[in-house]
Amino acid sequence: MQAIIAALTSAVFVVLSLWHMYWALGGRLAHQAALPIKNGKPLFRPSAVGTFVVGLALMAFAALVAVNAGLLGTGGAAPAWLRWAGAAVALALLGRAIGDFRYVGFFKRLGDEPFARLDTRVYSPLCVLLAAGVMAAGWPAYIS
Numbered sequence: 001m002q003a004i005i006a007a008l009t010s011a012v013f014v015v016l017s018l019w020h021m022y023w024a025l026g027g028r029l030a031h032q033a034a035l036p037i038k039n040g041k042p043l044f045r046p047s048a049v050g051t052f053v054v055g056l057a058l059m060a061f062a063a064l065v066a067v068n069a070g071l072l073g074t075g076g077a078a079p080a081w082l083r084w085a086g087a088a089v090a091l092a093l094l095g096r097a098i099g100d101f102r103y104v105g106f107f108k109r110l111g112d113e114p115f116a117r118l119d120t121r122v123y124s125p126l127c128v129l130l131a132a133g134v135m136a137a138g139w140p141a142y143i144s
Contacts, residue, residue: 002140006069009133012126013062020055024048033114036103043103061089061134069137078138086138093131097124 023031025048035042046054066072068086099105099119106124108116 002069002136003071005133006065006071006137009130009137010062010065010071012130012133013058013065017055017058017062020051020058024052024055033118036111036115036119037113038103038110064089065134065137068134069140083138086134090131090134093127093134097127097131099124 022029023034035044035046037043063072064082064086068078068082070078097105099108101107102110103116104119106120108119110116111119
């Protein structure tokens, strides 16, 4: 069961990584639903380099999950520090799901635009599921 959860979690991170890299290279598909908006304008405008770095980080998370679950070879159990790195990623994802209590996360108060609706229905729940997948990959004794 751990291997299936880890493989799915890694695959989602890879897809998210490739999507961010697509945006970094100039892709526009679904770009308007990717950022919170205030008064008709995005709250921030990420640079291509910044977006590409996010894509690289997401790819690193995919690798972290795969290594922690034994899907990528370390020749044995992953070192403890990698499990703790996974726990930090999971906590960050849970923080993202909780949000800033204004524009992002389950507890946002503002926003009727496409991002806000997708954040409630897709992005924040996905962060919770990814956090659970990351933890399941690194701490298999806690799943059955």
